[in-house]
Amino acid sequence: MTAPIRLALVGIGKIARDQHVPAIAANPDITLVACVSRSGETVDDLPSVPDLAALAASGIDVDAVALCTPPQVRYSAAAEAIANGWHVFLEKPPGATLAEVAALADAADAAGISLFASWHSRYAPGVAPARDWLAARTIGRVTITWREDVRVWHPGQAWIWEAGGFGVFDPGINALSIATHILPCPFLIERAVLDFPANRDAPIAARVDFRDTAGAPVAMDLDWRQEGPQSWDIVVETDQGTLRLAKGGAELTFPDGSTPMSHEGLHGEYPGLYARFAEIVQAGTSDVDVAPLRHVADAFLRGRRVTVEAFDE
Structure with missing residues (x-):
């Protein structure tokens, strides 16, 4: 076409x-x-x-x-x-x-x-250079912290609390879309704890422990009850220092403290998605990566459900 x-x-x-x-x-x-x-x-x-x-x-x-x-x-x-x-x-x-x-x-x-x-967070400006830098490093530990206020980001969206609506994994899958893209080895779930409000069918928080196929732990902390500053951070400890992605991949900091790019919001993510969509349509191909969704499914399969206080907006 x-x-x-x-x-x-x-x-x-x-x-x-x-x-x-x-x-x-x-x-x-x-x-x-x-x-x-x-x-x-x-x-x-x-x-x-x-x-x-x-x-x-x-x-x-x-x-x-x-x-x-x-x-x-x-x-x-x-x-x-x-x-x-x-x-x-x-x-x-x-x-x-x-x-x-x-x-x-x-x-x-x-x-x-x-x-x-489409996985829009993979098109955040810090993601591609982070992937390139990590490709030649040995990973020691990964910490994912994705904490935000659901009242700010999903006001009145009842579907997100229903079965199949993903709950806190709706933003959490963005973190997983970045992690599965930038880390050099696949990672597998070991355990999870999912907090379900007493009046909801989807979790409001989750703690998930993974381990990559080379043995490095990957810990993920998701919470929709965050007030004040929001956190969308991935910290990767390597044999050559610690790399940090903040603001959902918009801000990248290398071990030497240099920050080659720092943007606010979804800078360039959706233009990148549509450029990719046009590319595959013109080429007659598809792009269907289910790795982030597979990790969410595994968290529900392996996760221990904990009932917490009811949540009302």
Whole structure:
């Protein structure tokens, strides 16, 4: 495909408006042609339809869709899009289960459709240089601290507390998407403790211990009850000093104290995602890495559930 990819945005919520829309507008290889929203939301007065069936019947020429829906309904929407011959951009996490994503990958492959499991945190500016630096080092210990205030970042989002909504692993999977990308050896879960509020079906906090295949411990601390300064940090102790990624990968500090880049917010992450999506569509390939989702699934499989006080906004 050489002409701009005609894309429909499915689910017009905060992340779609704040990140997807400007990233699409800045990419000459992609043109936003429609919105899909049950409530009729739209962008820039573009046509809006309530569902994918209506989009298929609308006569609007569409090549691809970007799914910004909750993970519990992402599989059915993606499967319908693939059946319609549309390439699919999946917001993270790519599905509610590993089996769903595997089925989508098989369906996309059979249909010759490009499927993209997007992990926006991998496109933070500090991640690629951190990966390059760590490739030649021996890892001693990794500490992941991802603590934020759910009232600030997910106000009123009831779905995130439901079964399949991931709870604190919704941001925690961002940390895992970075760790699985930058660490030179795979890591495996050893134990986990998951804190479930008495009135919720998803955890508000988790402590997870992994160990990589070379023997280095990887400890992850997730908590949605953080007030004040928020923490999105990965510290990697190596045989040649300690590397630090802060602000979700936006700030990288090498062992000598040098900080080659420091940005606020999701600097360049979604433009990077859409550049990658255009690349795979034009090449006729897919990019579906389930490693971060697999670790979340393992945490639920191996984790000890602890009931904590009820959480209300």
